[in-house]
Amino acid sequence: MTAGSPWFRAANLPPEEPEPRQIPVPGPAEPVPAPYEPETAVYEAMTAPDAYQPHQAPPAPQEAQGTPYGTPYQAPYETSYDASYEIPGDTAYEAQPETPYEAVPDSETMALRTVEETAPVPGPGRAERRRAARRKGRGAAAEPAPAAVPAAPAAPLSRVEARRAARAAKDSVGVVLSRVVGELFITFGVVMLLFVTYQLWWTNVRAGQETDKAKEEIENSWSQEDREPGAFEPGKGFAIMYIPKLDVVVPVAEGIDKTKVLDKGMVGHYAEGQLKTAMPSDKQGNFAVAGHRNTHGEPFRYINRLQPGDPIVVETRDAYYTYEMTSILPQTSPSNVAVIDPVPKGSGFTGPGRYITLTTCTPEFTSTYRMIVWGKLVDERPRDKGKPDALVG
Secondary structure, X not given: OOOOOOOOOOOOOOOOXXXXXXXXXXXXXXXXXXXXOOOOOOOOOOOHHHHOOOOOOOOOOOOOOOOOOOOOOOOOOOOOOOOOOOOOOOOOOOOOOOOOOOOOOHHXXXXXXXXXXXXXXXXXXXXXXXXXXXXXXXXXXXXXXXXXOOOOOOOOOOHHHHHHHHHHHOOOHHHHHHHHHHHHHHHHHHHHHHHHHHHHHHHHXXXXXXXHHHHHHHHHHHOOOOOOOOOOOOOOEEEEEEEHHHOEEEEEEEEOOOOOXXXXXXXXXXXXXXXXXXXXXXXXXXXXXXXXXXXXXXXXXXXXXXXXXXXXXXXXXXXXXXXXXXXXXXXXXXXXXXXXXXXXXXXXXXXXXXXXXXXXXXXXXXXOEEEEEEEEEEEEEEHHHOOOHXXXX
16 A cells, blocks of 8 residues: 555655755764774773673664665755745645665556545544534424325235235134134133122122012011911011121021022021931021121121120011020031931030021032031020110120
8 A cells, every 4th residue: 555655655665857956065074983993903801800891782773774776875964945846836845865676567556546546535534523413402303204105005916816916815724723712712701700700799689689578578567467476487587686796687588598598698497307407496406507708798797706695686576585605516527417317416505495596608608518516505584674785784
């Protein structure tokens, strides 16, 4: 490359047909040093003390004198030049020390000139780039984007190509199946959510409405004088049970039918077939009832919290019957019907008496086992004498 060559520099090349330079007359020439004589001196022996000399820096190398053409050595002389000289166009150039160069053939010079003439034009400098960045940072208006050239209308597809495009646009069997399965799962989840909402919330709302209606019917029937005592229609309420500790007030209906009695939020009396039990007014026997622990009013949800001595009151048309809780059986098989015998098995009672038995499902939200709570009668009070102390307090 010409830019890095010490021999071909634009500043060192003489201009075309320059004016003859005026070289000043040199000053007095320096004396020419005598030619080197052959070394004939003999080194003298040096004693040990004189042999040691402090370290000195080696002399600076002398620049070789002469010309590239091998001209015999001549004494150097000083040559001074003007600081600048004029060329056509009044352009000043700094004086550059002349550097000897070799003659170059015209073809080689032309080749170098051709490379220089065809060199790429350098881009903007660092200062110009910084100024452009500052203008952009100050919110300079951006150049308008060129208008979009409307695309040429696509060529119409052939019938075969149209069919292929239609088949490619259709979803594959795997995509269709995945969508169907996903929709089924979503539908199933929504149905389960609605079912849980119905079971845990709406059934209790409906049961509350049914029990309010049943209590009103029971109280209205007590005001009638034409009904024969002890005659109760299955599914119809005949008493009201109070559990003050649990804040429970629930109608008692005849029978344990799930649809007609239990699912309406009422407590059912075991009064059919081999499961028939005594009434509260009987002088001896076990008054056994059943109720839901979860959903549909859940009247017996917290009977596991009862402690011995807690009152359970049953109100009928004629009297208030107050029982005290005595024992609990946390879990037993649904087929264990001995728990509602006249003298319940496992209750701790040893002989005939007037007892009460509450039965419900356990664990919560299942019907795998049954939980049993027993109590014994401690007070019988006619209704015309007012409520018992367990309800007044």
